Amino acid sequence: MKFADVLGNTEVKQTLIAGINAGRVPHAQLFVSREGGGNLAMALAYAQYIFCADKRENDSCGVCDGCRKMLRLVHPDLFMAMPGSKRESDPKEWSSKHFIEPFREAVLANPYLSLEDWLEHTGLQDKVVSINAQTANEIVHDMQMKSFLGSYKICLIWLPELFYPTAVPKLLKIIEEPPANTLFLLVSENPDKIMATILSRTQTVKLNKIPDFEIMDALMNRFGVEMQRAQEIVNISDGDYNRAKWLSNEESNSQSVNLFREWMLAVYQGNIPQLLQFSEKFHGENHDVQKNFLVYALHLFRESIIKVSGAEDLARNTSSERVFLEKFAKTINPEAIIEIRGVIDDMVWQLDRHANAKMLMTALSLRMVPIFVKKK
Numbered sequence: 001m002k003f004a005d006v007l008g009n010t011e012v013k014q015t016l017i018a019g020i021n022a023g024r025v026p027h028a029q030l031f032v033s034r035e036g037g038g039n040l041a042m043a044l045a046y047a048q049y050i051f052c053a054d055k056r057e058n059d060s061c062g063v064c065d066g067c068r069k070m071l072r073l074v075h076p077d078l079f080m081a082m083p084g085s086k087r088e089s090d091p092k093e094w095s096s097k098h099f100i101e102p103f104r105e106a107v108l109a110n111p112y113l114s115l116e117d118w119l120e121h122t123g124l125q126d127k128v129v130s131i132n133a134q135t136a137n138e139i140v141h142d143m144q145m146k147s148f149l150g151s152y153k154i155c156l157i158w159l160p161e162l163f164y165p166t167a168v169p170k171l172l173k174i175i176e177e178p179p180a181n182t183l184f185l186l187v188s189e190n191p192d193k194i195m196a197t198i199l200s201r202t203q204t205v206k207l208n209k210i211p212d213f214e215i216m217d218a219l220m221n222r223f224g225v226e227m228q229r230a231q232e233i234v235n236i237s238d239g240d241y242n243r244a245k246w247l248s249n250e251e252s253n254s255q256s257v258n259l260f261r262e263w264m265l266a267v268y269q270g271n272i273p274q275l276l277q278f279s280e281k282f283h284g285e286n287h288d289v290q291k292n293f294l295v296y297a298l299h300l301f302r303e304s305i306i307k308v309s310g311a312e313d314l315a316r317n318t319s320s321e322r323v324f325l326e327k328f329a330k331t332i333n334p335e336a337i338i339e340i341r342g343v344i345d346d347m348v349w350q351l352d353r354h355a356n357a358k359m360l361m362t363a364l365s366l367r368m369v370p371i372f373v374k375k376k
């Protein structure tokens, strides 16, 4: 990964590059960002720059042998450790090494991936995952070997907050005093949960929130998302590029669209038992589906207001949505819809703070019923 492919944090990149070029390479660094904030992408770009044989002023070259190996995550001097758990096919002494292939796949597909994505990718959703003691043994062993290509050896540890407690003591010495030309890049979303003994041995590289305009630009230019929808997605993604990408995915949308239809039907009928049942169902969906549902609701409400106001040139909808909006727009009161949009925005905020999804959804539904049933 090149620095150019990492969103935001221009100053952080410059500081990292200047450090390497001045020979100031701390032996243990902790890359911190919120989820979807690019900490892993930044650490990979950093490692690639270190390994690059033809460093440019602002980035790695992207074409030398070291870069090409990094672009496929197969550089022999890159050791990667990540949380896992014993699967049926794994030996009793499983370690991160058993997850290296799926990890390459997942990171190459999306260097902004979340722990949730990773668990889904590996089928470990119901397991307690950790970076275990066996992995720590292997880190200590491998990092003491000579580098294959004669430059640095880099150990990248994704989510050190998930170290199993017995793994940590094994690593303290090597992180404190690693062999020559050996670097540790730890990549964390929750530094508060990292053991203090590890934390105190690392230098923190803190990433700032990715600016909304950069995420919007990426959604529009890389994924062809319409401006208005990109704006709505950005508003609720709160700097989480991984979530923004997910929300912009058409396929993942269809689930939310169906949910929306089901919900609105119950609202029209003023069917309280069914709305309560819907809240249960909403509660059972994962966080992304819940948020996507709300983005979609915001989108359709906006489109319905435009329809009512007759400003058709501002409309951004698909043909199936137009059919829906024909009828839907006749039932709405634009002022009430604007108010509801505010309620939904607030709901997104609360969901992010782990408020109870069922209660939020029930409150929203009960607020919707009088608006729509009255107009019928």
Ligand SMILES: [Zn+2]
Pocket: 051, 052, 053, 054, 055, 060, 061, 062, 063, 064, 065, 066, 067, 068
């Ligand atoms: Zn290069």
